[in-house]
Amino acid sequence: MRKFIKISLRVVLGFVAFVALYLFAAWSLSKIAISAEPVTTQDVTIYILTNGVHTDIVVPVKNEQVDWSKELKFENTVGKDTVASYVGMGWGDKGFYLNTPTWADLKFSTAFKAAFALSTSAMHVTYHKELIESATCKKIIISKAQYARLITYVTESFKTDSAGHFINIKTNANYGKDDAFYEAHRKYNLFFTCNTWANNTLKSCGQKACLWTPADTPIFDKYR
Known part of the structure; x- marks a missing residue:
């Protein structure tokens, strides 16, 4: 019994130490x-958008560099509304996206699998007719060269089929009439979260970012 208590105590203390180290x-x-690159030309308007937990990268639906609607088809949304100026993209755990519409629906198994990279990931795509700057929506203007790097980073986050097309996830778990889900690369874990992905996207195109963050607030703090 003494041996069991000692082992249990060590496990508990080890877990507490890990949590404390992680939070620190x-x-x-x-x-x-991470500082932004020196301003060159201001060509493309993008946004970062948060729902209070998760950060999306929002870009023009179409410009001379890319037409996202060719792969992120309007027909994959419930509303099939083609009148949108911007498209938001966020990476995250597939189980969270599809099985947890609200925090009340969160299951221990879903959280455990996500924390320890035991499930797959998905891209959540949302079309927007307009965006209004606020504490939760920040505008960033970047150059064409920077946008090209962002396009590359985001595109490489999507899984593709044998023909090179993004793979739409057929589901009824949509959050509204203007969103859809797609298969994605990598696995969500404590060290690479949805906000880590968004932070890395900003880094990829030379914008202000955190050295590393699993949360959204530190990202938006850089854009106050």
Whole structure:
């Protein structure tokens, strides 16, 4: 019994130490800012958008560099509305996206699998007719060259079929009439979250970002 108690105590203390170290790393590393590249030309308007937990990267539906609607088809949304100026994209755990419409629906198994990279990931895509700047929606203007790098990073996050097309996930778990889900690369875990992906997307195109963050607030702090 004594041996069992000792082992149990060590396990508990080890878990507490891990959580404390993780929280300290999340706090301290997110405070370290990555500066934006020097301004060259202001060509493309993008946004970062948060729902209070998760960050989306929002870009024009179409410009001379890319037409996202060719792969992220309007017909894959419930509303099939083609009148949209912007498309938001966010990466995340597939189980969270499809099986957890509200926090009340969160299951331990879903959270456990997500935390320890035991499930697959998905891209959540939402069309927007307009965006209004606020504390949860920040506008960023970048150059064509920077946007080209963003396009590459985001595109490489989508899984593709044998013909090179993004793979739409057929589901009824849509959040509204203007969104859809697609298969994605990588696995969600404690060290690579939906916000880590968004933060890395900003890094890819030379914008202000955190050294590392699993949360959305540190990203938006850089754009106050």
